[in-house]
Amino acid sequence: MENIINNIPVTKCEKSKISDVDFNNLAFGSVFSDHMLVCDYKNGAWETPKIVPYQPITLDPSAKIFHYGQSIFEGMKAYKDTNEDVWLFRPMDNCKRLNISAKRLAIPELPEAYFMEGLKALLKLDSNWIPTNSGGSLYIRPFIFASGNGFHASPANAYKFIIATAPSGAYFSGKVKVAIEEKYSRSANGGVGYAKAGGNYAGQFYPTQLAIQKGYNQVIWTDDNTHEYIEEAGAMNIFVRINDTLMTAPTSDRILDGITRKSIIEIAKAEGINVEVKKISVNEVVEAAKNGSLKEMFGSGTAAVVSPIAAFGYKGTDYDLPELENSYASLLKKRITDIQYNRTDDPFGWRVKV
Amino acid sequence: MENIINNIPVTKCEKSKISDVDFNNLAFGSVFSDHMLVCDYKNGAWETPKIVPYQPITLDPSAKIFHYGQSIFEGMKAYKDTNEDVWLFRPMDNCKRLNISAKRLAIPELPEAYFMEGLKALLKLDSNWIPTNSGGSLYIRPFIFASGNGFHASPANAYKFIIATAPSGAYFSGKVKVAIEEKYSRSANGGVGYAKAGGNYAGQFYPTQLAIQKGYNQVIWTDDNTHEYIEEAGAMNIFVRINDTLMTAPTSDRILDGITRKSIIEIAKAEGINVEVKKISVNEVVEAAKNGSLKEMFGSGTAAVVSPIAAFGYKGTDYDLPELENSYASLLKKRITDIQYNRTDDPFGWRVKV
Structure with missing residues (x-):
């Protein structure tokens, strides 16, 4: 036919x-x-x-x-x-x-x-x-x-x-436990990390397997030079909420310009949430976890949409994140999926009818 | 059958x-x-x-x-x-x-x-x-x-x-002109640069195209953090001869452990050539080119075996290498191919009969 x-x-x-x-x-x-x-x-x-x-x-x-x-x-x-x-x-x-x-x-x-x-x-x-x-x-x-x-x-x-x-169906079920990477890297300055290139994924599998063997679900990649800054999770960009400020790393030649990421930023701002796009140091997150100001971490991506993080591991210590009644993750996931599924207005003009 | x-x-x-x-x-x-x-x-x-x-x-x-x-x-x-x-x-x-x-x-x-x-x-x-x-x-x-x-x-x-x-037939014909890379990178610390992974090659094509447009044949990659050190050429490891010392970068998680590279090192040592495996800074090579102590540069790899470099470009300037009567490149290429083609003894035990 x-x-x-x-x-x-x-x-x-x-x-x-x-x-x-x-x-x-x-x-x-x-x-x-x-x-x-x-x-x-x-x-x-x-x-x-x-x-x-x-x-x-x-x-x-x-x-x-x-x-x-x-x-x-x-x-x-x-x-x-x-x-x-x-x-x-x-x-x-x-x-x-x-x-x-x-x-x-x-x-x-x-x-x-x-x-x-x-x-x-x-x-x-x-x-x-x-x-x-x-x-x-x-x-x-x-x-x-x-x-x-x-x-x-x-x-x-x-x-x-x-x-x-x-x-x-949904990509992930439940909250994920992530390892902040201290040895391996996803991408180089001047490399192809910002592209959705096959090779960027293959290189992540082995370090991710090592993390899975230690009880984690995924790896949060850090910069290849110092491992001091949080980059992305390979299939997700990463958001960190300290007190009521929502932070994510700026895109670069090492970090994918995620469409869910940038939509989350705009929705959060429209919701009146203070959003900072800035380099996030691992030390800052660890300190916030220790002093109780770290409220949430979550990943964003097309497959997972918003994927809440239950805990992260760094240098042999696991840091649990609190269970929040009114998390930014659940609010933002509801807002973005309501737009995607045409359950609400689309003030941003993002939805396209087929 | x-x-x-x-x-x-x-x-x-x-x-x-x-x-x-x-x-x-x-x-x-x-x-x-x-x-x-x-x-x-x-x-x-x-x-x-x-x-x-x-x-x-x-x-x-x-x-x-x-x-x-x-x-x-x-x-x-x-x-x-x-x-x-x-x-x-x-x-x-x-x-x-x-x-x-x-x-x-x-x-x-x-x-x-x-x-x-x-x-x-x-x-x-x-x-x-x-x-x-x-x-x-x-x-x-x-x-x-x-x-x-x-x-x-x-x-x-x-x-x-x-x-x-x-x-x-032979992989390259004639001497090559190379660009020392100042912006793009081949691999990250903690990445997959030491593996012969497909993604390592795809990431090189675009920067190489840019170099070809400027009149070069290939790119010599530098470290992704400072671009101050020579790494490899993607399909070849790189040797530099300053005065009568032959130098090549140490292998690492960013540099392929080339079989031709390590054979060249052993043959050169057996020939009485002073070989140094050390980090080679671009500045050192540029200075040597300026003061006349840079005698040769060549690539080594299975396809090309030994590939002499005629000139390199760096920061907008091209540096020509001298034409030598008795180059290390031609000596070492003859020695290694004589072993490979069974035209001479094989004191290293490298040749394997099928």
Whole structure:
């Protein structure tokens, strides 16, 4: 079956897999919708994107993705409201950040219309895959990787941009216990830490495994030179509340410019919360934990939205955070998800209807 | 056709492609031999490797290699001597380094016998692909990547180890002009710079493109904190000769422990050259260039072996290196390649017959 949505040619799958899916028991990103968007870069240009059935990708063993790490991605969600309308949250920010990542990884930048029109067409076709149960959403994974061939260590001459989607429940359950990293690092000054590059994630897995063995869920990365300053948690930016001030580290070439992060900052300010974007030293957080002024820490990210931290470990000591009745984390999570799911007004103009 | 070489099951290709190949005009790593070794990691264990015809790899769009950068590789060469005997150069060092990289990237370590026996079996089967013309060799690319599926940012549960080979001529032609990097970085303290991880290469491409636009061939990376110390060139370690002392930076968690690098150090010492393994400041090199004591700079690596540097650029000034009649670079390249191609004794015990 061939047709066109938003100028995007569509080849539909023969039979939907949706009846096989238990929408009440969805792990994160492990069940995939019926279709995907594919766009190839060849001969110096991005070709017209197309929608095809979700299907395997075939590559030569010399494809540069296997050897030289040219891969970038985005994480987004589609939300369905009680009227069955479908919404995106600041999608142009993901589109623009994908191209910021592309530039740093020497990947050709993608036309914004291919991203936005392709995404909307895909969501229209697979709208039945967007969960309607509480906290559920359709996780959207746009990604680009080097599909060109050859063992020479240089940028590929061919790339694939794909958008795949996965109906998903919540990313984390419960509060997390984090380790503040004292030895390993996520990124270098002048490196690729601000890009959503595959290699930034692979490098975190081993130190995270070591932290998990010690009873933590995640690592909070510190600067690679002194380990004295809190940066981000790899899949989340980090917020720290001392007394009634909410703080987060400034973005840099080492820290991802998180869309949830910057939305949280704006919402918090609109709520009258004192927000400081500043370098946060580990010592400052430890001192605040000791003297009782450390009220909250939480992570922010597309997958987890807002992820409260129960305790952090540093230099062999664990510091528990208090249980608060009216936490900033729960307030801000409610505010941002109310906007995302169209349960409230959107004074910021962030919501985009599909 | 099924048979067994070195306990490795072999499925031969139906028809060799070798008659299509012009061995006198081989670019680096762009023509591939008839067969490859494949070994899968599944259900917590590496399965028995097998040799199959060189063929495409099929992966789910959610395969973690596309998203989270879990990929590592090695670079090696097979050399054929005038008796048609086939040789490897310190292959166990590649095998051990692959597992060092694997550990840092949270990839399960590979049994050494699978690497060594698999490689030897592959070379026996495809020995006709090893060039015999001057400077030619069979480039060997062992690599491991995450083939397991799912969008969750965590180590994959399945991996593929592959050895593919490519008959190749020399990697670089002529002397290279390098830029000493002042802004971008290759690796962080506590990061993955010492591993041969795909992400280490992707991050270099954009700064290298900028350098190429300014007329340089490659970048010499400096430390990410001060940019005051010379580290490596990404695909090569760097040697600097001031007067008659040959210097190279110590390996670290930011610098690859190059097999050519450490062989060059040992050969140079055996030749009576004064070798210093020490931190090399950019200022020291610039001063030596100005006062005439800088005699040579060269890169070392498997692909290029020894790659003389004609000039370097730093802070807007280019510094030319002198043309020497009896350079260390040409002496050391002759010594190491004579060992590799079995043209001389091997007092170090580095050569391994296949």
